[in-house]
Protein backbone atom coordinates (compact mmCIF):
# COMPACT_ATOMS: atom_id res chain seq x y z
CA UNK A 1 0.00 0.00 0.00
CA UNK A 2 1.26 3.50 -0.79
CA UNK A 3 0.17 6.80 0.75
CA UNK A 4 -3.20 8.11 -0.50
CA UNK A 5 -3.04 10.41 -3.55
CA UNK A 6 -4.52 13.49 -2.00
CA UNK A 7 -2.63 15.56 0.53
CA UNK A 8 -4.22 17.64 3.28
CA UNK A 9 -1.38 19.57 4.94
CA UNK A 10 -2.24 21.20 8.25
CA UNK A 11 -0.25 24.08 9.77
CA UNK A 12 0.10 24.66 13.52
CA UNK A 13 -2.18 27.65 13.18
CA UNK A 14 -4.86 25.66 11.40
CA UNK A 15 -4.58 22.78 13.83
CA UNK A 16 -5.01 25.14 16.77
CA UNK A 17 -8.12 26.67 15.17
CA UNK A 18 -9.60 23.26 14.32
CA UNK A 19 -8.90 21.84 17.79
CA UNK A 20 -10.50 24.94 19.31
CA UNK A 21 -13.52 24.46 17.01
CA UNK A 22 -13.79 20.92 18.40
CA UNK A 23 -13.68 22.35 21.93
CA UNK A 24 -16.55 24.73 21.01
CA UNK A 25 -18.65 21.80 19.77
CA UNK A 26 -18.03 19.75 22.90
CA UNK A 27 -18.62 22.80 25.12
CA UNK A 28 -22.00 23.23 23.42
CA UNK A 29 -23.08 19.91 24.90
CA UNK A 30 -22.92 21.55 28.35
CA UNK A 31 -21.75 18.40 30.09
CA UNK A 32 -19.49 17.90 33.07
CA UNK A 33 -16.55 15.63 32.20
CA UNK A 34 -15.05 13.31 34.82
CA UNK A 35 -11.77 13.22 32.91
CA UNK A 36 -10.21 13.49 29.49
CA UNK A 37 -8.41 10.54 27.93
CA UNK A 38 -5.90 11.33 25.19
CA UNK A 39 -5.04 8.56 22.74
CA UNK A 40 -1.28 8.80 22.35
CA UNK A 41 0.57 10.06 20.69
CA UNK A 42 -1.38 12.17 18.20
CA UNK A 43 -4.23 12.82 20.63
CA UNK A 44 -1.89 14.58 23.07
CA UNK A 45 -1.80 17.71 20.91
CA UNK A 46 -5.56 18.38 20.64
CA UNK A 47 -5.98 17.20 24.25
CA UNK A 48 -3.68 20.01 25.45
CA UNK A 49 -5.72 22.59 23.55
CA UNK A 50 -9.16 21.21 24.45
CA UNK A 51 -8.56 20.63 28.18
CA UNK A 52 -7.48 24.27 28.44
CA UNK A 53 -10.68 25.47 26.75
CA UNK A 54 -13.00 23.21 28.75
CA UNK A 55 -11.24 23.58 32.11
CA UNK A 56 -10.58 19.85 32.42
CA UNK A 57 -7.67 19.08 34.75
CA UNK A 58 -7.91 15.31 35.08
CA UNK A 59 -6.06 14.03 32.02
CA UNK A 60 -5.29 10.38 31.32
CA UNK A 61 -3.70 8.56 28.42
CA UNK A 62 -4.32 5.32 26.63
CA UNK A 63 -1.10 4.40 24.86
CA UNK A 64 -1.54 2.55 21.58
CA UNK A 65 1.25 1.63 19.19
CA UNK A 66 0.64 0.50 15.65
CA UNK A 67 3.40 -1.53 14.13
CA UNK A 68 3.80 -0.22 10.63
CA UNK A 69 4.95 -2.52 7.85
CA UNK A 70 6.41 0.16 5.55
CA UNK A 71 3.40 2.53 5.49
CA UNK A 72 0.66 -0.02 6.05
CA UNK A 73 -0.94 -0.03 9.47
CA UNK A 74 -0.08 -3.26 11.23
CA UNK A 75 -1.22 -4.79 14.48
CA UNK A 76 -2.36 -2.37 17.18
CA UNK A 77 -1.08 -2.94 20.69
CA UNK A 78 -2.28 -1.30 23.90
CA UNK A 79 0.91 -0.36 25.80
CA UNK A 80 -0.85 1.36 28.68
CA UNK A 81 -4.48 1.29 29.76
CA UNK A 82 -6.34 4.00 31.68
CA UNK A 83 -6.80 4.12 35.44
CA UNK A 84 -9.48 1.44 36.20
CA UNK A 85 -11.59 4.07 37.98
CA UNK A 86 -12.25 5.69 34.61
CA UNK A 87 -13.69 2.42 33.29
CA UNK A 88 -16.52 2.58 35.84
CA UNK A 89 -20.00 2.96 34.31
CA UNK A 90 -18.51 1.93 30.96
CA UNK A 91 -16.64 5.22 30.69
CA UNK A 92 -19.69 7.44 31.12
CA UNK A 93 -18.57 11.07 31.51
CA UNK A 94 -15.15 10.51 29.93
CA UNK A 95 -14.08 12.63 26.95
CA UNK A 96 -11.74 10.68 24.66
CA UNK A 97 -9.63 12.80 22.29
CA UNK A 98 -7.55 11.91 19.23
CA UNK A 99 -6.18 13.88 16.30
CA UNK A 100 -8.03 11.82 13.70
CA UNK A 101 -9.89 8.65 12.94
CA UNK A 102 -8.99 6.89 9.70
CA UNK A 103 -10.03 3.22 9.49
CA UNK A 104 -11.58 3.49 12.97
CA UNK A 105 -9.42 0.63 14.34
CA UNK A 106 -7.81 2.75 17.06
CA UNK A 107 -11.14 4.23 18.15
CA UNK A 108 -12.73 0.75 18.16
CA UNK A 109 -10.15 -0.55 20.65
CA UNK A 110 -10.73 2.36 23.02
CA UNK A 111 -14.51 2.22 22.50
CA UNK A 112 -14.45 -1.41 23.63
CA UNK A 113 -12.85 -0.25 26.91
CA UNK A 114 -15.26 2.66 27.44
CA UNK A 115 -18.45 2.13 25.38
CA UNK A 116 -20.25 5.10 26.94
CA UNK A 117 -17.38 7.61 26.65
CA UNK A 118 -17.71 10.56 24.28
CA UNK A 119 -15.25 10.31 21.37
CA UNK A 120 -13.94 13.52 19.79
CA UNK A 121 -11.43 13.83 16.97
CA UNK A 122 -10.35 16.88 15.01
CA UNK A 123 -10.45 15.11 11.65
CA UNK A 124 -12.37 12.06 10.42
CA UNK A 125 -12.33 9.84 7.35
CA UNK A 126 -15.51 8.01 6.32
CA UNK A 127 -14.53 4.55 7.61
CA UNK A 128 -13.79 5.84 11.10
CA UNK A 129 -16.61 8.35 11.31
CA UNK A 130 -19.28 5.97 12.74
CA UNK A 131 -17.08 5.38 15.79
CA UNK A 132 -16.73 9.08 16.62
CA UNK A 133 -19.32 11.26 18.35
CA UNK A 134 -17.93 14.72 17.51
CA UNK A 135 -15.39 15.87 14.91
CA UNK A 136 -14.68 19.06 12.97
CA UNK A 137 -13.58 18.26 9.41
CA UNK A 138 -14.13 15.19 7.26
CA UNK A 139 -11.65 14.33 4.51
CA UNK A 140 -12.00 11.56 1.95
CA UNK A 141 -10.57 8.11 2.62
CA UNK A 142 -7.95 8.62 -0.12
CA UNK A 143 -6.56 11.74 1.57
CA UNK A 144 -3.48 11.73 3.81
CA UNK A 145 -3.46 14.35 6.55
CA UNK A 146 -0.01 15.83 7.16
CA UNK A 147 0.25 17.09 10.74
CA UNK A 148 2.55 20.00 11.60
CA UNK A 149 4.56 17.93 14.11
CA UNK A 150 5.51 15.53 11.29
CA UNK A 151 6.55 18.27 8.87
CA UNK A 152 9.54 20.48 8.06
CA UNK A 153 10.08 23.36 5.67
CA UNK A 154 11.22 22.13 2.27
CA UNK A 155 11.74 23.72 -1.14
CA UNK A 156 8.70 23.54 -3.45
CA UNK A 157 9.09 23.47 -7.25
CA UNK A 158 7.29 26.41 -8.94
CA UNK A 159 3.89 25.35 -10.28
CA UNK A 160 4.77 26.52 -13.83
CA UNK A 161 8.28 24.99 -13.95
CA UNK A 162 8.88 23.38 -17.34
CA UNK A 163 5.78 24.94 -18.87
CA UNK A 164 7.43 28.13 -20.15
CA UNK A 165 5.93 30.16 -17.29
Ligand SMILES: O=P(O)(O)OC[C@H]1O[C@H](OP(=O)(O)OP(=O)(O)O)[C@H](O)[C@@H]1O
Pocket residue numbers: 039040041042043064065066073098099100101102103104105106107128
Ligand atom coordinates in the same frame (compact mmCIF):
# COMPACT_ATOMS: atom_id res chain seq x y z
O1 LIG B 1 -8.41 5.06 12.61
P1 LIG B 1 -7.07 4.41 12.50
O2 LIG B 1 -6.86 3.75 11.14
O3 LIG B 1 -6.76 3.48 13.62
O4 LIG B 1 -5.97 5.57 12.48
C1 LIG B 1 -6.04 6.68 13.34
C2 LIG B 1 -4.87 6.67 14.29
O5 LIG B 1 -3.65 6.71 13.52
C3 LIG B 1 -2.80 7.71 14.06
O6 LIG B 1 -2.05 7.23 15.14
P2 LIG B 1 -0.77 6.30 14.92
O7 LIG B 1 -1.18 4.87 15.15
O8 LIG B 1 -0.14 6.60 13.60
O9 LIG B 1 0.21 6.66 16.09
P3 LIG B 1 0.62 8.03 16.79
O10 LIG B 1 -0.64 8.67 17.31
O11 LIG B 1 1.54 7.57 17.87
O12 LIG B 1 1.29 8.88 15.75
C4 LIG B 1 -3.75 8.76 14.59
O13 LIG B 1 -3.13 9.54 15.61
C5 LIG B 1 -4.88 7.93 15.15
O14 LIG B 1 -4.66 7.60 16.50
Ligand SMILES: [Mg+2]
Pocket residue numbers: 039040041042043098106
Ligand atom coordinates in the same frame (compact mmCIF):
# COMPACT_ATOMS: atom_id res chain seq x y z
MG1 LIG C 1 -2.63 8.09 17.12
